[in-house]
Amino acid sequence: MRILIPLLSLALLACGPGADSETAGGPASPALPDGEVVMDTVQSEAATFRVVQLVDSLEHAWAVDWLPDGRTLITERPGRLLLVDGDSTTVLSGVPEVLAQGQGGLLDVRVAPDYRESGWIYLTYSMQEDSLSGTVLSRARLRGAGLTDVEEVYRQTPFLGTDYHFGSRIVFPDDSTLLVALGERGQRNEGTVDIPTPSTSVGTVVRLRTDGSVPDDNPFVGREDARPEVYTYGHRNPQGMAIHPATGAVWLHEHGPHGGDELNRIEAGANYGWPAVSYGDTYSTPREEIGGTEAPGVTQPVEYWDPSPALSGMTFYTGDAFPGWRNHLFMGALSLQKLIRAELSGDSAVVHQEDLLSKQIGRIRDVATGPAGHLYFLTDASNGGLYRLEPVETGSER
Numbered sequence: 001m002r003i004l005i006p007l008l009s010l011a012l013l014a015c016g017p018g019a020d021s022e023t024a025g026g027p028a029s030p031a032l033p034d035g036e037v038v039m040d041t042v043q044s045e046a047a048t049f050r051v052v053q054l055v056d057s058l059e060h061a062w063a064v065d066w067l068p069d070g071r072t073l074i075t076e077r078p079g080r081l082l083l084v085d086g087d088s089t090t091v092l093s094g095v096p097e098v099l100a101q102g103q104g105g106l107l108d109v110r111v112a113p114d115y116r117e118s119g120w121i122y123l124t125y126s127m128q129e130d131s132l133s134g135t136v137l138s139r140a141r142l143r144g145a146g147l148t149d150v151e152e153v154y155r156q157t158p159f160l161g162t163d164y165h166f167g168s169r170i171v172f173p174d175d176s177t178l179l180v181a182l183g184e185r186g187q188r189n190e191g192t193v194d195i196p197t198p199s200t201s202v203g204t205v206v207r208l209r210t211d212g213s214v215p216d217d218n219p220f221v222g223r224e225d226a227r228p229e230v231y232t233y234g235h236r237n238p239q240g241m242a243i244h245p246a247t248g249a250v251w252l253h254e255h256g257p258h259g260g261d262e263l264n265r266i267e268a269g270a271n272y273g274w275p276a277v278s279y280g281d282t283y284s285t286p287r288e289e290i291g292g293t294e295a296p297g298v299t300q301p302v303e304y305w306d307p308s309p310a311l312s313g314m315t316f317y318t319g320d321a322f323p324g325w326r327n328h329l330f331m332g333a334l335s336l337q338k339l340i341r342a343e344l345s346g347d348s349a350v351v352h353q354e355d356l357l358s359k360q361i362g363r364i365r366d367v368a369t370g371p372a373g374h375l376y377f378l379t380d381a382s383n384g385g386l387y388r389l390e391p392v393e394t395g396s397e398r
């Protein structure tokens with residue numbers, strides 16, 4: 001059963017917390033509930049922490065982000081956008097209609113970096129039209145308990161007939177542009193080994209201005225055989241993307257087929273190979289390699305995993321609560337039900353990995369640095385939750 005208190009929250013929204021409290025590094029946010037400790041003292045390589053469940057009864061939660069005043073936005077795949085303010089959770093009205101089918105539904109949510117001035121909140125979701133579907137990016141403003149000024153900013157081209165591999169994640173390299181990672185919609189099936197091209201936006205990262213227009217300096221602008229919004233291509237089903245806080249490089253992970261989940265560093269114009277190049281195998285037996293593991297002109301992943309963790313969600317940890325984790329990359333895993341901590345060598349390699357919470361909490365769909373510099377994650381389940389990792393002081397730590 002869902003435990004929501006929309007009526008009470010309407011009153012709270014009108015007198016919410018001040019808009020000047022900061023989200024990262026500051027005191028614990030008054031806009032989050034106290035939560036319930038579900039794991040007491042977890043000792044890991046570089047930190048000791050407890051796990052606190054902040055929100056329960058989430059139905060296939062997909063993404064989490066925060067407003068500048070500390071209130072929390074959570075998407076649920078069936079099509080709901082939730083606003084968490086203290087102990088109250090509001091289902092916001094005005095969310096665009098989504099195709100909640102297969103892997104589709106309401107997906108990512110990101111608060112614009114210039115939110116205090118622009119008020120924009122960005123959403124990705126799958127949408128159906130004429131029995132075909134694809135991933136759409138829209139933006140809207142928050143007013144009271146609903147969205148207003150909703151406008152479609154971009155839609156993937158072409159729409160296709162499957163209901164899976166929609167991607168998707170949004171990041172903002174700066175105030176004026178954004179990147180959206182889009183799935184290949186399952187059209188590149190087993191046995192297909194065509195070298196990918198930038199002629200469609202399936203299986204791509206697209207780069208747009210925040211109003212959806214195409215920047216003049218995109219890599220394929222002016223080429224007749226390519227779409228100008230495409231920034232990188234040859235991706236399979238990316239569900240995690242983040243910007244390195246020190247270098248500004250864009251990192252992305254993507255689901256491989258049977259094996260071969262990849263971590264990639266995103267470079268303008270690069271081809272990441274799917275489906276011609278993969279470290280995964282066919283789903284059918286006997287298992288066979290799909291294409292080869294390398295080809296001329298195809299960018300190799302920085303790292304790949306076999307078996308596939310089914311990666312989802314990604315953040316570079318930038319908070320102050322866990323000094324031993326600073327700038328480490330955290331990735332959620334659905335199938336293998338864990339949080340992966342990865343240490344990078346600059347922007348070139350993963351030099352160390354640690355698995356956290358393996359099979360202890362569930363399928364992890366999103367992970368983020370959030371209020372008070374803590375690490376937060378969402379679980380993907382019909383009764384999932386929002387959780388927070390908090391530091392536990394031990395004798396050996398300063």
Ligand SMILES: [Ca+2]
Pocket residue numbers: 234262272273274277278299300301
């Ligand atoms: Ca690849």
